[in-house]
Amino acid sequence: MEEIWQIAGLFLFSAVRFFLAPPAAVIAGYGFLSTVIITFSGGSIGFVLYYKFWQILKTSFAKLFKFKKKGNKKTFSKKNKLIVKAKLNYGMIGIALLTPILLSIPFGAILAANYYPNNKKVIPVFLSSILIWSIGLTYISLYIKLP
Template sequence: MGYALKILNVFLLASLKYFWTPPYVKILKLEFWETFLAVEAGGILGFIFYYYLSGIIIHKILEHLPKLYCCTPATFKRRMEIWLDQFKERRRNRRKFTRRNKFIVRTRMKYGMWGIIILTPILLSIPLGAFLGKKYYERKRRFLPLMLFSIFLWGIISFILFYEFPFIFR
């Protein structure tokens, strides 16, 4: 039972932070092919799950927000307006962009869809890449197959790096 839980753990980790799963597998000392398949399946199925979940969340929020605001009691609306004013004031006083936000915006502006496809498995996380892909490239038919191919290809590259050249990461 312990081995199956380790494989499940690898599968779930691959669906969140894909590139760092092979070193984790190396630490656990699991079988190569079973973990390779678990990592690939976790990355691909995790991306598909987060991609469609992001679409549901984005569309449902945009769909129900006006209806929700119309039905809200006046006292709650006043409290909400006070809270929004305080929130806007706090936002004015904080840093506008974090390093990660700047990186995401720069990648999208400079490299577009290809930058997100290439960088999602290694630098961005699978859920973040799925959300960005659904938000910005939902209408591009090529995005989903190219992203799945990128995840598969980066899985092969990362396993080669971490298994064939382990001295690089010491």
């Protein structure tokens, strides 16, 4: 029963802060395949839920309140500049590759829902990115020993 709770915790951790989940699963004693399955499942289900939830929230909020655009100047942080640069230079694939490691899964899902609301390739591209990072981070966590 304790192992089920541990897997559930790693699953939820993968859905929120993906970058730290594979090392946490390795520290918990899981092997390569188990870690990849747990982290990929948590990250992908988390992404889909956040993506769909944000789309529903955004459309219902827009129906409830009609907003007029204001002409105020936006301030840019380093993170905002990185996101805009990734969107302009690399598009959806750039944001998908940055989401699991630099951004978080919820924030990446919000960006995807805002920038690519009707694109049918969003979910497959982001899930592919999550799988690639899950395999890569698990490999690094298991086989590369830091001094």
